[in-house]
Amino acid sequence: MHAAISNDPFISNLTKSLKEKFDRYWSDCFLVLAIAVVMDPRFKMKLVEFRFSWIYGKKAGMWIKIVNDGIHELYLEYIAQALPPPETFME
Secondary structure, X not given: OHHHHOOOHHHHHHHHHHHHHHHHHHHHHHHHHXXXXXXXXXXXXXXXXXXXXXXXXXXXXXXXXXXXXXXXXXXXXXXXXXXXXXXXXXX
């Protein structure tokens, strides 16, 4: 991160490009990685909360909510598949 604000234009341009690519990659896959961490019995949501607070600071709540909502959505999809379809009564 400190290299991105380097006084050397070559280093600054190189790291800026790399950071932009990483940010695009991270926005595509962070939810899958975070859900995997939450599903691991060794870590759970506390690790996501701790790390996101460290990474995002004041904006961590927004990112944690995205993970929490994703987990709830995944659970609801799982339940919908596990439940038998409702029986319809014919007269």
